[in-house]
Structures are given as structure tokens and as C-alpha cells.
Amino acid sequence: MTTTPPAYVIIERELRKMIAKAQPGDPLPSDAELCRRFGVSRMTARQAVQRLASDGLLYRVSGRGTFVAQTPVHRRINTLLSFTEEMRRRGLKAGSRMLQSGVRAGTDQEVVALQLPVGSLVVAIQRLRLADGVPMAVEHVRLPAVCAGVLEANLEESSLFVALEAIGRTPTQAYGTLTAAAADVQEAQWLNVPTGAPLLIEQRTIHDQADVPVEFTESRYVGGRYLFDIELLRQPG
Structure with a gap:
């Protein structure tokens, strides 16, 4: 006996077919259009769209609509590049929206990472990073207070690395970690993804x-x- 899939799954499958034939940036049907076409509630239509947004296949722009997402950006983790440099290498226009900036007392984690005395001040910068206008990431930057001169640069248009070089601090190497989390309500709004989407x-x-x-x-x-x-080379045992 064949079971009919839920309505949101049917809509999701149809949208996947449309996306496969479309170009990045092409518009997709609005929630209202999906409701009319499939005879479903707005909640059901939105559920299908949010599942595809979580998979990175589409994105929403408030007041404009739903669009086909860019092919995922790939980055090799053995090279230190700024976000602007990464996007330029892939033929994309990097951009930023400043969310917050200023100087404040550093947290324990921040002063340890920057090798500063406890209670030191840090420059705190929060930006939404964009590629061809599509939200890619929320970025939280912390710098020693002696680097406060970077706040005079236009960090919505230019690279932070360039601003650091201008004050005599050239980034040369990095040490990092990768983990995962779910988008909270604020991050979901900034990134145009459902709350709980994987980050x-x-x-x-x-x-x-x-x-x-x-x-x-x-x-x-x-x-x-x-x-x-990631490229891994096997070492002799």
C-alpha cells in the first residue's frame, strides 16, 4: 500500500526540481504562490521552504522574496586568507554589514586567546559577512585594545586584514578549531535561515x-x- 507523503515534502521535492534547473539568484515562488498552487496553508508552505533554507539551497530577503542560493563556497583550511580574499578568488563580491563595534573589557576566553592580562580591554567587532549579497556568516572579532585604530577603517567595504596591516600588524599564521551549533533566533534572522539551522x-x-x-x-x-x-596525508606507522 502506497503512502502519500506529507504536503510539505511534496512541495519540497517540486522546489528541488526548480532549483536544479535555475541559476543562483533566480527568484522562487513566494509562500502565497505555493499555497495557491498546492492548496496548503502558509505554515505548510513555509515548512518546505525552511527545510531547503537549512540545506543551503535557497535564501530569503525580507521584503523581496525567496531566491536560489549560490553554490556552496569551498575553502581549504591550510591557507590563511581573509574572507574578502576568499570571495575574490571565487569571483564573488565580499561585503559586510556592521552589527556592533567598540572597546570593552575582554572575557576570560578572549584575553587568554590574545595573551593579554586579565581585565584587559579588547576591540570587539561583530559583522554579518556577505558573498554577492547572500549572508554567509556572523563574525565576532576581538583584537587587543592597541589595535583600536582599525575602527577608523570602513570595515563594511574593506578587509580587516588590510586595516591591521595599515597599523603595522600583518596577519601571518593562525591556529583554530571547528565545531557545530544551531542558529539562535537572532542569528537565524541575520542569516535568513530557520531558527535551529546548522551552523x-x-x-x-x-x-x-x-x-x-x-x-x-x-x-x-x-x-x-x-x-x-581538508586534505590528509597518511604518515608512516
């Missing part, structure tokens, strides 16, 4: 030309839009 979390501490920590950053990437490529 790839990269924490890295960057050292300058004198091997002194100059940046501690946590980047929270949308799982389906940004992928890390």
Missing part, C-alpha cells in the same frame, strides 16, 4: 609578523553555504 563554527587566533596574537575570531557560517575542504 559551522570556526574559532581562530591569528598571529602577526612578530608571532604575537593580534586577532581572536569566531565565525558562524551557514552549513549549506560554506564548506571546508
